[in-house]
Amino acid sequence: xxxxxxxxxxxxxxxxxxxxxxxxxxxxxxxxxxxxxxxxxxxxxxxxxxxxxxxxxxxxxxxxxxxxxxxxxxxxxxxxxxxxxxxxxxxxxxxxxxxxxxxxxxxxxxxxxxxxxxxxxxxxxxxxxxxxxxxxxxxxxxxxxxxxxxxxxxxxxxxxxxxxxxxxxxxxxxxxxxxxxxxxxxxxxxxxxxxxxxxxxxxxxxxxxxxxxxxxxxxxxxxxxxxxxxxxxxxxxxxxxxxxxxxxxxxxxxxxxxxxxxxxxxxxxxxxxxxxxxxxxxxxxxxxxxxxxxxxxxxxxxxxxxxxxxxxxxxxxxxxxxxxxxxxxxxxxxxxxxxxxxxxxxxxxxxxxxxxxxxxxxxxxxxxxxxxxxxxxxxxxxxxxxxxxxxxxxxxxxxxxxxxxxxxxxxxxxxxxxxxxxxxxxxxxxxxxxxxxxxxxxxxxxxxxxxxxxxxxxxxxxxxxxxxxxxxxxxxxxxxxxxxxxxxxxxxxxxxxxxxxxxxxxxxxxxxxxxxxxxxxxxxxxxxxxxxxxxxxxxxxxxxxxxxxxxxxxxxxxxxxxxxxxxxxxxxxxxxxxxxxxxxxxxxxxxxxxxxxxxxxxxxxxxxxxxxxxxxxxxxxxxxxxxxxxxxxxxxxxxxxxxxxxxxxxxxxxxxxxxxxxxxxxxxxxxxxxxxxxxxxxxxxxxxxxxxxxxxxxxxxxxxxxxxxxxxxxxxxxxxxxxxxxxxxxxxxxxxxxxxxxxxxxxxxxxxxxxxxxxxxxxxxxxxxxxxxxxxxxxxxxxxxxxxxxxxxxxxxxxxxxxxxxxxxxxxxxxxxxxxxx
Amino acid sequence: xxxxxxxxxxxxxxxxxxxxxxxxxxxxxxxxxxxxxxxxxxxxxxxxxxxxxxxxxxxxxxxxxxxxxxxxxxxxxxxxxxxxxxxxxxxxxxxxxxxxxxxxxxxxxxxxxxxxxxxxxxxxxxxxxxxxxxxxxxxxxxxxxxxxxxxxx
Numbered sequence: 001x002x003x004x005x006x007x008x009x010x011x012x013x014x015x016x017x018x019x020x021x022x023x024x025x026x027x028x029x030x031x032x033x034x035x036x037x038x039x040x041x042x043x044x045x046x047x048x049x050x051x052x053x054x055x056x057x058x059x060x061x062x063x064x065x066x067x068x069x070x071x072x073x074x075x076x077x078x079x080x081x082x083x084x085x086x087x088x089x090x091x092x093x094x095x096x097x098x099x100x101x102x103x104x105x106x107x108x109x110x111x112x113x114x115x116x117x118x119x120x121x122x123x124x125x126x127x128x129x130x131x132x133x134x135x136x137x138x139x140x141x142x143x144x145x146x147x148x149x150x151x152x153x154x155x156x157x158x159x160x161x162x163x164x165x166x167x168x169x170x171x172x173x174x175x176x177x178x179x180x181x182x183x184x185x186x187x188x189x190x191x192x193x194x195x196x197x198x199x200x201x202x203x204x205x206x207x208x209x210x211x212x213x214x215x216x217x218x219x220x221x222x223x224x225x226x227x228x229x230x231x232x233x234x235x236x237x238x239x240x241x242x243x244x245x246x247x248x249x250x251x252x253x254x255x256x257x258x259x260x261x262x263x264x265x266x267x268x269x270x271x272x273x274x275x276x277x278x279x280x281x282x283x284x285x286x287x288x289x290x291x292x293x294x295x296x297x298x299x300x301x302x303x304x305x306x307x308x309x310x311x312x313x314x315x316x317x318x319x320x321x322x323x324x325x326x327x328x329x330x331x332x333x334x335x336x337x338x339x340x341x342x343x344x345x346x347x348x349x350x351x352x353x354x355x356x357x358x359x360x361x362x363x364x365x366x367x368x369x370x371x372x373x374x375x376x377x378x379x380x381x382x383x384x385x386x387x388x389x390x391x392x393x394x395x396x397x398x399x400x401x402x403x404x405x406x407x408x409x410x411x412x413x414x415x416x417x418x419x420x421x422x423x424x425x426x427x428x429x430x431x432x433x434x435x436x437x438x439x440x441x442x443x444x445x446x447x448x449x450x451x452x453x454x455x456x457x458x459x460x461x462x463x464x465x466x467x468x469x470x471x472x473x474x475x476x477x478x479x480x481x482x483x484x485x486x487x488x489x490x491x492x493x494x495x496x497x498x499x500x501x502x503x504x505x506x507x508x509x510x511x512x513x514x515x516x517x518x519x520x521x522x523x524x525x526x527x528x529x530x531x532x533x534x535x536x537x538x539x540x541x542x543x544x545x546x547x548x549x550x551x552x553x554x555x556x557x558x559x560x561x562x563x564x565x566x567x568x569x570x571x572x573x574x575x576x577x578x579x580x581x582x583x584x585x586x587x588x589x590x591x592x593x594x595x596x597x598x599x600x601x602x603x604x605x606x607x608x609x610x611x612x613x614x615x616x617x618x619x620x621x622x623x624x625x626x627x628x629x630x631x632x633x634x635x636x637x638x639x640x641x642x643x644x645x646x647x648x649x650x651x652x653x654x655x656x657x658x659x660x661x662x663x664x665x666x667x668x669x670x671x672x673x674x675x676x677x678x679x680x681x682x683x684x685x686x687x688x689x690x691x692x693x694x695x696x697x698x699x700x701x702x703x704x705x706x707x708x709x710x711x712x713x714x715x716x717x718x719x720x721x722x723x724x725x726x727x728x729x730x731x732x733x734x735x736x737x738x739x740x741x742x743x744x745x746x747x748x749x750x751x752x753x754x755x756x757x758x759x760x761x762x763x764x765x766x767x768x769x770x771x772x773x774x775x776x777x778x779x780x781x782x783x784x785x786x787x788x789x790x791x792x793x794x795x796x797x798x799x800x801x802x803x804x805x806x807x808x809x810x811x812x813x814x815x816x817x818x819x820x821x822x
Numbered sequence: 823x824x825x826x827x828x829x830x831x832x833x834x835x836x837x838x839x840x841x842x843x844x845x846x847x848x849x850x851x852x853x854x855x856x857x858x859x860x861x862x863x864x865x866x867x868x869x870x871x872x873x874x875x876x877x878x879x880x881x882x883x884x885x886x887x888x889x890x891x892x893x894x895x896x897x898x899x900x901x902x903x904x905x906x907x908x909x910x911x912x913x914x915x916x917x918x919x920x921x922x923x924x925x926x927x928x929x930x931x932x933x934x935x936x937x938x939x940x941x942x943x944x945x946x947x948x949x950x951x952x953x954x955x956x957x958x959x960x961x962x963x964x965x966x967x968x969x970x971x972x973x974x975x
Contacts, residue, residue, distance in 0.1 A: 042915060042916060042918070043915070043918065045923070046914070046915040046920060046923070047915075049920055049923030049926050050898075050907070050911040050914050050915055050920065050923075050926060050927075050930065051858070051898070051899070051901075051902060051907075051911065052856070052857070052858020052859070052897065052898030052899040052901075052927045053858065053899075054858070054923055054924075055857075056857075056860070056924065058851075058857075058860075058861070059851075059857035061852075146841075147848070147852075148841060148843065148844075223956075223958055224922075224924075224958060225860075225862045225868060225870060225922070225924045225925045225956060225957065225958050225959075226860070226862065226922070226924040227862070274922075274923065274924075275922065276860070276862075276922045276923070276924025276925075277921075277922040277924060277958050277959055279958065307861075309864050310862065310863040310864045310865065310868075311864055528922050529921030529922030529923070529959050530921070531921070695918045696918070698918075699918050699921060699959075699960060699964060702960055702961035702962075702963040702964065703921065703958070703959045703960050703961045704961075705961060706960075706961030706962065706963075707958065707961075729863070729864065729865050729867075730863045730865055730867035730868060730956070731865045731867055735956055735958065737949075737952070737953045737954075737955075737956060737962075738948070738949040738952045738953060738955075738957075738962040738965065738966065739949045739950060739953045741961050741962050741963070743945075743963055743966070744961055744963050767961075
């Protein structure tokens with residue numbers, strides 16, 4: 001076979017359109033053995049979605065329904081004056097204009113995060129009272145007969161704003177004399193989270209090499225393609241509330257609606273129908289949900305609908321990231337890391353949403369990454385500013401951790417003249433379970449394996465040689481590595497309590513076996529694209545031998561499901577899937593007792609396989625699952641103490657987190673003339689433990705990597721000094737299109753998690769956590785600079801090439817302690 | 823204030839009195855109950871509302887309902903014929919080219935015109951052709967493969 005490199009025309013290496021088109025995979029419909037665990041079974045969710053028969057919130061219409069439109073603050077900070085709705089009320093179709101005076105709430109929008117125990121959690125009323133602190137803050141709501149009338153009404157409401165000084169950036173917010181947002185948070189400080197290993201300063205004082213870098217992890221807007229929306233109805237006669245909402249956490253919403261509205265939780269039903277993406281932005285409860293319910297109540301039970309516009313989505317739905325990090329890495333001259341110090345200013349925005357300071361708290365926990373670093377110090381100051389609140393955005397604290405440590409390790413490698421792959425090898429954690437510097441117990445791992453596999457697949461040595469040749473021809477070609485570990489499977493409830501999160505971390509499932517042999521699974525998870533109905537059905541097929549197609553999965557409706565925590569933090573399979581596994585095992589064990597009784601065999605002497613119990617050593621003596629199901633239903637011959645029916649529920653609280661890991665490699669070429677970065681190859685080697693559906697796992701990696709490439713190259717939420725968001729539309733905020741994202745090569749190693757019986761870890765966020773560092777390391781390598789902050793938009797890169805900003809450096813100075821440079 | 827519009831959607835004739843400012847996408851969703859066509863932005867950027875008008879793919883948020891007077895509109899609901907999925911619908915399923923599924927109807931409608939222009943499209947033609955449709959879930963990887971698979975039948 002010809003050498004593909006040799007076949008390329010001179011000077012054309014690393015060019016071409018976004019890599020090679022991969023072979024079309026054969027459509028797999030399960031293995032000959034079925035559609036159980038480990039097969040790329042096609043999704044059962046797709047049929048309605050490809051036909052246009054999905055049911056999203058805005059598709060729902062109730063009889064007599066009114067439309068809501070919010071009046072929002074156009075200024076970032078002001079004392080709220082009079083609200084004049086006279087003109088709005090005259091508009092045909094406008095039924096009501098409601099402000100904070102008209103709607104009663106028992107409390108504010110809840111925050112469930114207090115990492116330090118003394119975090120300032122200023123009350124945020126669903127509709128502003130007295131003061132507004134961000135552009136987009138809801139001030140009043142208009143109810144009208146049509147969308148148009150509601151919008152016209154909202155535009156006609158006149159509000160007086162007495163403007164106050166504004167502060168936007170976290171560094172400005174903590175300066176002496178900065179405008180203050182909340183009386184209860186002097187210095188704009190929400191909380192200061194601190195952690196250090198014993199005698200940290202002494203331990204790193206003698207380090208031979210110190211690398212310091214300021215790293216900005218920019219503010220991002222999540223942009224689920226379906227904006228939020230609600231349909232709400234309050235029944236005055238009974239006090240019942242029905243709320244359709246586009247959310248990842250319907251049960252949280254149910255609990256908090258009952259508290260904030262002041263009604264019995266048993267009367268509240270929350271339904272998350274089809275949800276068009278979340279990425280953490282719908283892991284929250286929002287002012288609009290409470291206002292919609294209160295508005296229906298105020299309007300004598302008329303149902304109301306609110307559909308978020310994209311502009312509202314980019315102003316009033318949470319943002320992500322916005323960390324300013326100062327990092328110091330201490331090492332020996334041989335590149336062995338001895339310590340890491342990380343100080344972070346985390347911009348909370350104007351108020352805390354559900355998880356606020358917990359997001360950077362996760363950064364603290366994962367700061368040391370895949371490396372055996374004994375000495376670690378981290379301080380995170382969470383700061384209020386006149387901006388949209390930040391909260392969980394895909395990865396939620398872990399991308400910030402991976403990015404900074406992976407950047408610093410690359411800078412260290414560069415300074416010491418050690419290959420980036422080699423410096424990583426010199427520092428990997430190798431014995432598992434491993435206690436990290438922050439006390440987390442990494443469950444299992446093999447970081448050399450994913451690194452080695454990635455280097456083998458990209459042909460690392462040859463790639464470096466080709467890079468050298470390309471450079472000799474004046475090409476700016478870079479190779480970037482990112483070796484990551486993340487914490488997911490959130491979370492052991494004792495740990496969430498200990499770190500100040502006001503919610504537990506367990507998950508629920510119910511398995512209901514119908515007399516005809518069909519199965520309903522009710523799960524507490526709340527998917528919005530992850531394919532739980534498919535994966536959960538695969539687990540049923542493997543564990544009970546009941547065919548995939550005979551399983552229905554119900555989620556997202558609090559009237560049907562046992563309490564569930566929802567879908568976030570790459571937790572659904574590791575926690576919710578395990579809850580399902582335990583319910584299936586309970587069904588199986590009950591079935592075993594019934595078979596043993598009917599066949600008069602000791603239960604221990606029965607084996608289960610292919611959907612059938614049989615006596616050990618005599619396969620002909622047994623009962624099929626279908627026969628057992630019939631016996632459990634007819635209930636005429638059950639063993640003593642065994643109840644009729646086959647239905648089991650489990651609430652599973654995980655004993656530990658799970659820790660997926662991997663190595664991503666990104667090859668880039670930078671256009672000298674324009675500064676444009678072209679990704680010529682992207683390879684992800686991930687280890688998420690045991691895989692239920694490889695096709696779905698690949699899809700999660702593709703999407704996560706694409707989102708992370710978006711952060712690395714294109715996306716940035718920008719405010720001006722008056723607190724106006726300059727990127728509040730998809731024209732101004734660029735999420736990547738098909739034209740910007742290359743094919744993503746995926747590969748896996750499989751190191752089972754000992755945390756759960758399925759051996760699974762989680763994959764939803766891995767791509768987002770790993771990829772920014774791979775891309776930025778690659779571009780820094782291409783340009784020969786130590787560091788660049790994201791996004792690497794063409795102008796920023798071009799300015800570096802032109803020498804207008806950071807000067808390219810061939811080798812940075814060795815900053816040393818004690819002994820001077822060698 | 824209201825004006826009459828007559829339009830054929832997925833082969834069926836409709837007549838409605840509408841506000842002149844009503845967008846086609848809201849005519850389809852709110853007046854005709856065809857909720858498969860979605861809205862994802864205010865700026866005609868995302869393409870979730872893509873439909874076909876007299877054979878052209880159009881973002882239905884850029885068109886007033888009154889502008890389709892006498893036109894034939896096709897939406898995602900009209901793509902399958904006689905209970906048989908369109909090759910693109912089948913390919914999106916078989917290649918796992920959708921996750922949350924919100925962009926999918928618009929993406930598939932846009933892809934129909936990519937395939938008409940390029941019956942055997944290159945990766946670049948597919949990516950260029952879908953540049954006006956945003957997906958936040960899939961990274962486009964499997965969408966490109968699905969369009970390719972549909973082209974090959």
